[in-house]
Amino acid sequence: MQITENHLRVINIIFGLSIDHASRTLSKTLKTGAKIEMVRASVIDISKITEQMNENPREVSGAFVSLEGDVPLKLLFLIPLQGVFRLTDLFMRKPLGTTTEFNEFTESVVQEVGNILASSISNVMVSDFGVKTSLSSPTVRNDFAGTIFSMFVMEEAMITDDLLLIETRFEVSKTELECCLFLLPRISSLEATIGKIEVCK
Amino acid sequence: MPINVANSNVVTVGVGDYKIVRAPKLLKTLLGSCIGVALYDSTTKIGGLLHIMLPKRENNATQKASKYADSGISVMIDHMVNNAGACRASLTAKVFGGACMFLVGNPLFDIGRRNEDEVRRVLQEEDIRILAHRTGGNKGYQILFDTNTGKITCGIFGEAPEEY
Secondary structure (H helix, E strand, O other), X not given: OOOOHHHHHHHHHHXXXXXXXXXXXXXXXXXXXXXXXXXXXXXXXXXXXXXXXXXXXXXXXXXXXXXXXXXXXXXXXXXXHHHHHHHHHXXXXXXXXXXXXXXXXXXXXXXXXXXXXXXHHHHHHXXXXXXXXXEXXXXXXXXXXHHXXXXXXXXXXXXXXXXXXXXXXXXXXXXXXXXXXEEEEOHHHHHHHHHHHHXXX | OOOXXXXXXXXXXXXXXXXXXXXXXXXXXXXXXOEEEEEEEOOOOEEEEEEEOEOOOXXXXXXXXXXXXXXXXXXXXXXXXHHHOOOXXXXXXXXXXXXXXXXXXXXXHOHHHHHHHHHHHHHHHOOOEEEEEEEOOOXXXXXXXXXXXXXXXXXXXXXXXXXX
């Protein structure tokens, strides 16, 4: 399918609203400012984007969630391994520096943040655009950022050389947490997705 | 443990792509279920690194031949020999990656294993000897290929890097 400027404009509106909602929900949960800004929605060659991800061998924790239904897409939340401790402290209302090792709590926190972000995005789709979605349970992996990102795009890359990728900038106030949130709508379903949303408008 | 390299001579390879360089340049990539095939000609110090995503280029395959083991290896060999000036008879291989990243019970869905099997078959068909390999497991790989020596430093997530 050929992605046009109009497609990208609609995607920017839909996901801009969704990400804004996710940002507010996460801020409430963490009781601190969590600012997620959409950087761009673009069609990008899989080799180019993975080359960028492979430049820096960061070790991260990643939460994967799939949305199925009228707007099929995948979500990936990435956080540096050291940042997981701070995120866990924020989440558990403990002083920063309390959590110092990986355990079931740290994994659950990453999983929960993935779930909160995906649910917020899904809620906007349902309430503002009237589409149907369902969420998978979040899956968490610790690994190199490039490896996790490759897992994220693998299914889409089997059927196309280009990805429709939504990139965000993600900051949590009073911390140095540098997280990433990626959304990957299924290109083959995009025409139907936009059709559904435009019908609902 | 990541291999940190601050070196402008390092060229990074993305998924389904390949890069060919000559010493003193280095090649690096990160792998999961994908396979990294490093080909090296020690006489000219030309090296190529191919990042294979899937074993076979089926009928409904995408345009990029370098994504697939059965088409990508021959494309890179051709480029190394006919464009970069490597000696075909001197080429040797090192193979990394092919982890089982997706927790599935059916071996048919173990893409890493299927990628490795196909890479070995193609390299045998091309009569290229595999000098070293590190494959399998369920963690990501980081590899750094030094075309000056032909050595590859391989770091698996959570483990100390080793040289091959």
